Amino acid sequence: MxxxxxxxxxxxxxxxxxxxxxxxxxxxxxxxxxxxxxxxxxxxxxxxxxxxxxxxxxxNRINIKPNIQMTKKSSSVLMVDGDNGLGHVVSYQAILNGIEMAKQNGVTAIAVKNSNHFGTASYFCQLACEQNLACIVLTNSPPGIAPWGGKDAFFGTNPIAFGFPTGNDQPVIIDLSTSVVARGKIILAAKQGNHIPDGWALDRDGHPTNDAEEALKGSLLPLGGAKGSALALAVEILTGLLTGAAFGPNVKNIYDNEESGKANVGHFFILMDIEKFMNLNTFFESIINLLNEMKEVPKIPGIDEIRYPGERRxxxxxxxxxxxxxxxxxxxxxxxxxxxxxxxxxxxxxxxxxxxxxxxx
Incomplete structure (x- = not known):
């Protein structure tokens, strides 16, 4: 390479x-x-x-020059219409506005509709952490996960991410999909002609598969079985229903050439100004102590280090x-x-x- x-x-x-x-x-x-x-x-x-x-x-399935609309429903609630713009652009503008609101009010919730794929949720966590804000980032996505016990994809992989500043350049960033693996990894495997590991996906008939192409036609397995399916449902409610975006199988897939119309992806952000809860330096000292104590837990054989989320990145x-x-x-x-x-x-x-x-x- x-x-x-x-x-x-x-x-x-x-x-x-x-x-x-x-x-x-x-x-x-x-x-x-x-x-x-x-x-x-x-x-x-x-x-x-x-x-x-x-x-x-x-x-023209994604608007390259969106007219993004920001509507304050209250001092701490921001509704965003992305005008079918690329999710990175829509979410960046939403986060910038939300950061200012959170600094004034302590907590801000941002509901976004008419958006598209926004890349990594961790990117927006990092933007918040740079401003000493903690955050929760959620998004729905095209159908990828079958509800527990089903074989047809219904929920998106519906990532959940958390960001916590630490007072240095290494915040705690927790970014995970509600599926066993992000759908993007299977897309990349299919593009490279690689097989996928056991336990990642089912084919369209509900059988386990190692074929990335067949996995994309079938469904991904939820993280933690029924628990992951339940989390996917919760994310779908917040990002699809509460925002006014599409939900479940109504979210369009930009990789599907036969699809038409807007993807209408929904995002949901919660921003928290730590200084409104406690002294910032006290928080930094506490979170560093927490992480250090966690890393000092006795390790199982074969493990050299306990890492916290964000260190590998x-x-x-x-x-x-x-x-x-x-x-x-x-x-x-x-x-x-x-x-x-x-x-x-x-x-x-x-x-x-x-x-x-x-x-x-």
């Missing part, structure tokens, strides 16, 4: 998005989200998503900032083709001998 500088991939994303018709400000947000996902080891939500976004902009980011980002041949080929389509220069790979010593440039 060829390796690329994160900065050059970021600039490529910006140029490509602007060539498609996105304004510069929004292209910066989307590129930042995508490349940060790659840096943090979440390649399923990184630059590999760019071709489908460009395709859906081109056939930070370490992956530090390593990839130095070594670069590897792109699978299938993803690289797709991006080069996309670059040619829009007459945008694709970056040159980092020479193999320098890949281990590269500094982002």
């Amino acid at each position: 060829n390796t690329y500088s994160d900065l050059r991939l970021n600039l490529f994303c910006q140029s490509l998005l602007q060539s498609v018709g996105m304004n510069k400000e929004n292209s910066l947000v989307v590129a930042d989200s995508l490349i940060k996902a790659n840096l943090e080891g979440v390649d399923s939500h990184g630059i590999s998503r760019l071709p489908i976004y460009a395709k859906r902009f081109g056939d 930070k370490r992956d980011k530090e390593r990839r900032l130095q070594e670069g980002i590897q792109l699978p041949p299938s993803v690289e080929e797709e991006l080069i083709k996309l670059a040619g389509q829009y007459n945008v220069e694709f970056p040159i790979p980092i020479p193999p001998l320098k890949a281990n010593s590269i500094v982002s440039n």
